[in-house]
Amino acid sequence: MNTRERILQKAIELFNQSGMYNTGVREIARSLEISPGNLSYHFARKEDLLVAILDSYRDLNDAIYATYFEGQPELGRYLEMISRLLENTYDHRGVFLGLDELRAVLGTEYDYPAVEEKRRSFLDRILVDLEQIGDLDFSTLDRAFMVDILAFFQRCWIMEAMISYPHLKKDRILKRYMRTISLHFAQVATLQGQGQIGMWL
Amino acid sequence: MNTRERILQKAIELFNQSGMYNTGVREIARSLEISPGNLSYHFARKEDLLVAILDSYRDLNDAIYATYFEGQPELGRYLEMISRLLENTYDHRGVFLGLDELRAVLGTEYDYPAVEEKRRSFLDRILVDLEQIGDLDFSTLDRAFMVDILAFFQRCWIMEAMISYPHLKKDRILKRYMRTISLHFAQVATLQGQGQIGMWL
DNA sequence: ACAATATTAGGACATTGTACTAATTCATGC
């Protein structure tokens, strides 16, 4: 692991621990036993660290989606994928709490609308497939509204989690929010689909 | 308006504009034409500003709830109240984006779990009333789950709004999220209730 | 081996939040 990667790893760790604003670049450098100037060489601005972490987050997310799309559509598999997405978000939670900086970066270095659009189109495609194989049924609830709900949930849950349940362990938090999202799916699941939800409730 | 109130007002304005972390105490002082020392006298730490803004937010929220509870329960009145709650949140949005600081303050000066618990109990009480008068029907969707959904929404919408739609005007944003919440109510509204939702869609 | 490039260390700089002191204003007693 080269220096750049070590810095990134440590930044993620410290940001998750105490937040972006409470973690100084000197603290990152000190805990890696490198000089501030060295850190500054690899990441000129603190913002660059944030962008790099966001990239890492997005790459892992993409890989998780890719694995799902390789196999057959199935509600059970989809929920499993969501749980991996939530875990990835949790592991990068530090950057999602520095909203002030995040806002500054979005729209410049990081193309957030594109990420958002991809998320929505993936969601829609997945729901269509799940309806086709008979796991879901959108006769009582508009599919577009379901996409809205899910997209909103996936964007925001980590913020609520860190504010409302900062003391809970990772497992408990993930379990809690997987339960919530499963309840949403229970609303639109067919009998066939219901069978694949039970384990998350 | 005394100096303390002027500072508070300006802090809310500047925090909303550029976020907590991008607004220095000297900038607040300069735009009020007072000395940094004077500001430091009224608010020793920047955190104290945040706490004061949160207090202002909570007081206005309480007043809005109080007005609703003075009258008769009705879905239309409730939605109107929600729109006022959303507006109040929007007007204090600056502090909700400084999540790092927010987390530090919550649990010490500001009793967030209490606020949260109050919100949930109010929500539950309101939904019970609306079911009783025949505007809502919770035979298909658990009322507790509806409380979860609404509480989650009210906590998080402003963060999504500032990240996803930073360019939109206040009116458009409020309209958008009132539509979303109305769609949630449409799921559990009786025919009698449906009539009071239309104007928000 | 040497030249060119990449990496590292150390420190300078402006800016930040905060703390301190002295000056000024204000309110309240007589």
Place this chain on the structure above:
DNA sequence: GCATGAATTAGTACAATGTCCTAATATTGT
């Protein structure tokens, strides 16, 4: 009317921060 004490204000000092610059060292390619 004025003296006294408290409240408010201004100005500045301080440590810590993010950023930048320069010189030294390590690495690479030929």
